[in-house]
Amino acid sequence: xxxxxxxxxxxxxxxxxxxxxxxxxxxxxxxxxxxxxxxxxxxxxxxxxxxxxxxxxxxxxxxxxxxxxxxxxxxxxxxxxxxxxxxxxxxxxxxxxxxxxxxxxxxxxxxxxxxxxxxxxxxxxxxxxxxxxxxxxxxxxxxxxxxxxxxxxxxxxxxxxxxxxxxxxxxxxxxxxxxxxxxxxxxxxxxxxxxxxxxxxxxxxxxxxxxxxxxxxxxxxxxxxxxxxxxxxxxxxxxxxxxxxxxxxxxxxxxxxxxxxxxxxxxxxxxxxxxxxxxxxxxxxxxxxxxxxxxxxxxxxxxxxxxxxxxxxxxxxxxxxxxxxxxxxxxxxxxxxxxxxxxxxxxxxxxxxxxxxxxxxxxxxxxxxxxxxxxxxxxxxxxxxxxxxxxxxxxxxxxxxxxxxx
Amino acid sequence: xxxxxxxxxxxxxxxxxxxxxxxxxxxxxxxxxxxxxxxxxxxxxxxxxxxxxxxxxxxxxxxxxxxxxxxxxxxxxxxxxxxxxxxxxxxxxxxxxxxxxxxxxxxxxxxxxxxxxxxxxxxxxxxxxxxxxxxxxxxxxxxxxxxxxxxxxxxxxxxxxxxxxxxxxxxxxxxxxxxxxxxxxxxxxxxxxxxxxxxxxxxxxxxxxxxxxxxxxxxxxxxxxxxxxxxxxxxxxxxxxxxxxxxxxxxxxxxxxxxxxxxxxxxxxxxxxxxxxxxxxxxxxxxxxxxxxxxxxxxxxxxxxxxxxxxxxxxxxxxxxxxxxxxxxxxxxxxxxxxxxxxxxxxxxxxxxxxxxxxxxxxxxxxxxxxxxxxxxxxxxxxxxxxxxxxxxxxxxxxxxxxxxxxxxxxxxxxxxxxxxxxxxxxxxxxxxxxxxxxxxxxxxxxxxxxxxxxxxxxxxxxxxxxxxxxxxxxxxxxxxxxxxxxxxxxxxxxxxxxxxxxxxxxxxxxxxxxxxxxxxxxxxxxxxxxxxxxxxxxxxxxxxxxxxxxxxxxxxxxxxxxxxxxxxxxxxxx
Numbered sequence: 001x002x003x004x005x006x007x008x009x010x011x012x013x014x015x016x017x018x019x020x021x022x023x024x025x026x027x028x029x030x031x032x033x034x035x036x037x038x039x040x041x042x043x044x045x046x047x048x049x050x051x052x053x054x055x056x057x058x059x060x061x062x063x064x065x066x067x068x069x070x071x072x073x074x075x076x077x078x079x080x081x082x083x084x085x086x087x088x089x090x091x092x093x094x095x096x097x098x099x100x101x102x103x104x105x106x107x108x109x110x111x112x113x114x115x116x117x118x119x120x121x122x123x124x125x126x127x128x129x130x131x132x133x134x135x136x137x138x139x140x141x142x143x144x145x146x147x148x149x150x151x152x153x154x155x156x157x158x159x160x161x162x163x164x165x166x167x168x169x170x171x172x173x174x175x176x177x178x179x180x181x182x183x184x185x186x187x188x189x190x191x192x193x194x195x196x197x198x199x200x201x202x203x204x205x206x207x208x209x210x211x212x213x214x215x216x217x218x219x220x221x222x223x224x225x226x227x228x229x230x231x232x233x234x235x236x237x238x239x240x241x242x243x244x245x246x247x248x249x250x251x252x253x254x255x256x257x258x259x260x261x262x263x264x265x266x267x268x269x270x271x272x273x274x275x276x277x278x279x280x281x282x283x284x285x286x287x288x289x290x291x292x293x294x295x296x297x298x299x300x301x302x303x304x305x306x307x308x309x310x311x312x313x314x315x316x317x318x319x320x321x322x323x324x325x326x327x328x329x330x331x332x333x334x335x336x337x338x339x340x341x342x343x344x345x346x347x348x349x350x351x352x353x354x355x356x357x358x359x360x361x362x363x364x365x366x367x368x369x370x371x372x373x374x375x376x377x378x379x380x381x382x383x384x385x386x387x388x389x390x391x392x393x394x395x396x397x398x399x400x401x402x403x404x405x406x
Numbered sequence: 407x408x409x410x411x412x413x414x415x416x417x418x419x420x421x422x423x424x425x426x427x428x429x430x431x432x433x434x435x436x437x438x439x440x441x442x443x444x445x446x447x448x449x450x451x452x453x454x455x456x457x458x459x460x461x462x463x464x465x466x467x468x469x470x471x472x473x474x475x476x477x478x479x480x481x482x483x484x485x486x487x488x489x490x491x492x493x494x495x496x497x498x499x500x501x502x503x504x505x506x507x508x509x510x511x512x513x514x515x516x517x518x519x520x521x522x523x524x525x526x527x528x529x530x531x532x533x534x535x536x537x538x539x540x541x542x543x544x545x546x547x548x549x550x551x552x553x554x555x556x557x558x559x560x561x562x563x564x565x566x567x568x569x570x571x572x573x574x575x576x577x578x579x580x581x582x583x584x585x586x587x588x589x590x591x592x593x594x595x596x597x598x599x600x601x602x603x604x605x606x607x608x609x610x611x612x613x614x615x616x617x618x619x620x621x622x623x624x625x626x627x628x629x630x631x632x633x634x635x636x637x638x639x640x641x642x643x644x645x646x647x648x649x650x651x652x653x654x655x656x657x658x659x660x661x662x663x664x665x666x667x668x669x670x671x672x673x674x675x676x677x678x679x680x681x682x683x684x685x686x687x688x689x690x691x692x693x694x695x696x697x698x699x700x701x702x703x704x705x706x707x708x709x710x711x712x713x714x715x716x717x718x719x720x721x722x723x724x725x726x727x728x729x730x731x732x733x734x735x736x737x738x739x740x741x742x743x744x745x746x747x748x749x750x751x752x753x754x755x756x757x758x759x760x761x762x763x764x765x766x767x768x769x770x771x772x773x774x775x776x777x778x779x780x781x782x783x784x785x786x787x788x789x790x791x792x793x794x795x796x797x798x799x800x801x802x803x804x805x806x807x808x809x810x811x812x813x814x815x816x817x818x819x820x821x822x823x824x825x826x827x828x829x830x831x832x833x834x835x836x837x838x839x840x841x842x843x844x845x846x847x848x849x850x851x852x853x854x855x856x857x858x859x860x861x862x863x864x865x866x867x868x869x870x871x872x873x874x875x876x877x878x879x880x881x882x883x884x885x886x887x888x889x890x891x892x893x894x895x896x897x898x899x900x901x902x903x904x905x906x907x908x909x910x911x912x913x914x915x916x917x918x919x920x921x922x923x924x925x926x927x928x929x930x931x932x933x934x935x936x937x938x939x940x941x942x943x944x945x946x947x948x949x950x951x952x953x954x955x956x957x958x959x960x961x962x963x964x965x966x967x968x969x970x971x972x973x974x975x976x977x978x979x980x981x
Contacts, residue, residue, distance in 0.1 A: 036971070039968065039971070040975075041972070041975045041976065043975060048974065083975070083976035083977070084922075084976065085922035085940060085943070085976040085977045086922060086925075086926055086936055086939065086940050087937075087940055087976070087977065087978060089976075089978065115873065117876045117877065118923060120873060120923075120926065123926040123927070123930055123936070124926075126930070126936045127926060127929075127936030127937070127939065127940065128936075212975060212976055214919065214972065215968060215971065215972050215975075274967070275963060275964055275967040276964060276967045276968050276971065281960065282958070282960050282963040282964070283960060284958075284959070284960070325731055328727045328728075329727045329955050329956055329957070329958040330726070330727055330955060330956060332955070332958065332963070333951075333955045333958060333963065333966055333967075334951060334955075334966075334970050335948050335951050335952055335955075336952065336955060342963070342967060
């Protein structure tokens with residue numbers, strides 16, 4: 001019988017872990033709901049983008065995982081995407097709905113006028129540079145669309161007819177303007193089920209795509225849909241619940257959920273995210289009710305799930321601070337410290353994601369919950385793939401050991 | 407003007423520099439240095455009395471203590487026993503401000519609970535008597551007389567109070583947006599002919615000694631705009647140093663002895679909570695016995711304040727987490743719910759208290775003083791030291807009353823106690839305004855609060871471009887048209903300037919949702935390269951993060967992490 005891997009968390013790291021583990025083990029994902037991955041805005045990076053050149057090569061296994069997820073592009077040499085804050089920024093790759101302006105050479109890009117809040121095409125064209133020109137077009141069809149949230153507006157273009165209507169409006173606009181444009185950029189609007197940029201580009205006859213919007217837009221939802229399809233085709237079992245406890249169960253691990261179910265596995269991958277995702281919590285003692293003193297001093301960052309693991313950084317567990325009121329917030333968070341604790345605290349793991357604290361007995365971690373890792377989308381996917389593969393190996397080894405003992 | 411020796415009165419560490427005669431310079435009657443409440447107040451008063459005025463401000467209007475106070479035109483109840491004159495003048499002027507800017511004031515009823523204890527009853531009698539004395543001043547500012555309360559009254563009025571309470575009192579104060587008050591004074595000064603140079607730092611104050619016997623001017627002030635690097639020279643007969651805690655620095659620019667413009671800088675911080683956690687101001691005691699407050703202010707609650715000698719950089723005054731903990735501990739003792747509340751920021755300023763050595767901060771005088779530097783060999787140069795937000799108008803009047811007859815042979819009388827500040831002649835119906843322009847009632851009310859009758863001007867002509875009525879900042883809320891208005895009419899030059907004038911970006915999201923758009927609008931209005939709009943948005947967000955991190959609670963920590971992720975994704979990395 002094949003062995004069981006349990007992945008906790010269904011963000012980009014958990015998805016990577018589940019895809020990798022499912023290749024050789026039965027895999028269950030316990031999904032506690034949305035996290036940082038759902039808030040991603042579509043640019044995908046290996047390292048914090050302002051710090052590292054984005055031409056780093058993408059490992060084969062990551063390429064394959066991206067293909068299974070669908071809807072992502074990682075061109076050789078990286079890409080250049082537009083943000084609705086008004087800059088063009090390099091990225092290692094991007095959600096396929098975004099317009100990549102790197103391959104457009106010097107062609108002019110039309111910025112489609114759309115009277116929605118946060119999208120002032122004229123201001124954006126000026127901000128992005130001289131090759132960008134506002135283009136008058138009708139892209140809203142119903143009266144509510146002016147104030148509809150980005151994701152809801154984008155969902156309207158999942159509809160084939162609506163996308164066709166949009167393509168016609170854009171073609172009309174292009175022919176009326178009489179200008180030679182070589183691409184069009186739109187607000188985040190091109191589908192939620194899957195990226196519709198390619199389909200739209202074909203109908204319009206030139207590259208069309210979104211600019212990056214605010215967190216919580218369609219890009220995060222497209223990730224979720226792609227993930228659902230990838231996990232389902234990989235045969236991964238999904239459990240909708242929040243894992244509350246990881247415990248030993250003989251030579252195996254048990255995971256208890258808030259629904260009071262228990263799932264047993266030979267290896268567990270913890271991929272519940274960092275501070276945004278909720279994998280660890282900031283819980284300073286001073287928020288406790290206390291007249292003068294907090295009840296006890298403790299490290300203010302702790303794991304959100306009960307597990308035989310503790311938060312650390314740089315190879316050491318987080319120590320009790322020498323203050324009743326916890327670590328001074330100035331050292332916890334950007335922008336005071338270049339290596340603020342929130343950016344590096346997490347679970348201590350080896351290069352395969354095995355938790356060093358338990359001596360690699362089948363407990364793994366991936367993504368933002370791991371310590372001292374770059375907290376970027378591609379880095380999370382990659383660490384998930386490594387941890388998932390290692391977890392599956394560990395599970396089968398331990399299974400083999402168990403059989404040989406028997 | 408006869409030539410005279412520069413150093414007339416020893417000891418003077420450095421001679422006042424001599425102005426170069428070759429450079430061209432505009433001329434005005436008076437140069438005012440400092441764009442806080444005293445500087446703008448004096449610029450307004452001088453302009454209203456017919457003098458030509460140029461004002462220089464190194465940062466922005468209300469950048470220092472004026473925009474970072476507790477936001478109250480309070481009557482100075484704590485000064486009643488030592489300096490009843492301060493209390494009376496504060497109350498009287500509070501009344502005048504209510505008349506001249508009625509839209510900007512809001513009532514804050516305070517509760518002062520007294521804890522049970524061996525002397526609790528006695529304390530209650532004393533406090534009751536003290537506030538009876540304060541009641542005599544309340545009519546000056548349309549305040550209600552105090553009420554004596556028993557323990558059950560407190561639990562009914564504010565169930566969040568804990569501890570054994572023997573009784574206590576209520577008293578009545580008025581809240582104000584100090585930054586808006588500065589801006590209104592500045593705008594009125596401009597409308598009466600004053601020229602304001604913001605973000606412009608004075609680099610020298612030079613003496614004219616070229617023997618132009620007929621010229622009334624005595625000084626040349628040279629300044630540089632810190633945003634554009636453009637230089638300005640102005641000749642003037644009178645120079646007023648109204649730079650608050652910066653006063654000795656300003657004096658030194660003119661070669662005047664710093665000791666003559668000395669203040670004792672006292673740092674005060676405030677914590678901002680995301681909502682009105684109580685409808686009453688609540689008086690409590692910090693661990694060292696200092697009195698402090700939790701009070702509702704506009705749409706948030708504020709905890710304040712500290713008073714500590716300050717030795718740091720006046721251009722970068724920030725609260726520390728230690729100060730935050732000191733205040734939270736003090737409030738939590740009587741109102742423990744504050745520990746569960748969500749802090750969304752802190753702000754800090756430095757009071758320019760009159761100098762004294764060997765006293766603790768609370769014993770320092772809150773009075774104000776005009777220093778005439780004629781005694782230092784610089785006739786016509788004056789420093790305004792000390793003072794409070796509540797008595798700025800009186801301080802300005804005192805300076806003008808002294809200077810006008812002496813320097814300009816003028817006896818024009820003060821009108822600032824009766825003449826409405828811009829927008830203050832009438833408070834329009836916010837709901838009607840909102841309905842007329844199709845904005846939300848909340849946006850309408852906030853707009854009327856900030857602009858009074860001029861709210862209509864903010865909305866004028868907005869029908870032409872639909873986007874003008876879009877909400878730029880959801881938290882406050884602030885309309886795009888108001889962002890444009892404060893750039894055009896109120897001299898905002900950066901995202902942070904817009905925030906001071908409108909409170910954009912100071913809400914729960916810390917500017918995450920609005921800073922970039924605000925930067926675009928400011929850049930567009932000022933015809934700046936769009937990249938500068940992005941840069942000022944980044945700068946604002948970083949500054950916001952620095953002032954918020956020190957009050958990080960669990961919710962705030964996640965919000966900050968999210969803001970950081972968004973900034974990294976869309977504006978570029980910071981730092």
